[in-house]
Amino acid sequence: ANKKTRNAIQFYSQELKEASHRRIDLEQALKLAIENDELLLNLQPILNLKTLKIEKAEVLVRWNRPDEGIVMPSEFIAIAEKTGLIVPLGKWVFNKAAEYLKQLERSDIQIKLSINLSPMQVMDSSFFEFIKSTIERQQVDPTLLELEVTESSLINDYNEVFNLLNSARGLGLSVSVDDFGTGYSSLAYLKRLPIDILKIDRSFVQDIATDANDKAIVMAVIAMAHQLKLKVIAEGVETQEQQRFLVDNECDSAQGYLFSRPILFADFVKLISSQWQSS
């Protein structure tokens, strides 16, 4: 190889080495992150599009590494899934969410919290017992908790998933399908699975103000969901044009930077309190 190619190859393998070091570093540190209390939750408001009030918040995990600052889930959720650490991590998230819900209830704030579940958690047969005992121990209202599952969870082992979602709904929790439209599952599960809500993925919402295909898709999803007695949440709403289109087409709720980014619990409480005082 000439000098230029050789340099390029060296550079490339150097990058690969750094990337794999980073992965190994994260993997090892993540094992201790829970014990060392380095995880935290942000809450992102979800607004009812009729009233424009916050009715719910999605719980999103972050990792605050002492020397590095905030690490985003795009960097560590996949690693947690690969190593199985997602199981204890997911339990930590659920427990913390229940704790926050209790604090909201104590302040007389009735807001639902929705929690992301990875496919591996949905397949974990001990997870339901964990949910149940956590709700009992924390004494929270289960109807204020929602589980977000992705389409890829739904096409896994059907019976396992069905049992978990069905039992959770039996307790009073609701279930939403996250990132709807991005998975490669069939529509058939929509009528068979115990679900309450579809969350339309941000990739469809992004261009609804301008793209005729995205308009058509979003309108069709809303109509279908309503026929199936499901509610619809639009994800990633960033502009007023997008909001207007969603309102005009009777989308139930929306979430996105237009309304608020994911924020700390204390800031969320302030935001909610100011909303309730102004109403």
Ligand code: C2E
């Ligand atoms: P997701 O469940 O689809 O969550 C929504 C993501 O979109 C969040 O990213 C949120 O900050 C971002 N988002 C919200 N509104 C907007 C917007 O208007 N514009 C743009 N560009 N983005 C917006 P985040 O917090 O980085 O989370 C990324 C993903 O990590 C989540 O996607 C979810 O799949 C996963 N995740 C986060 N927390 C958890 C968790 O506790 N457990 C599991 N299993 N996965 C989690």
Ligand code: CA
């Ligand atoms: Ca989600």
Ligand code: CA
């Ligand atoms: Ca989503």
Ligand code: CA
């Ligand atoms: Ca997503």
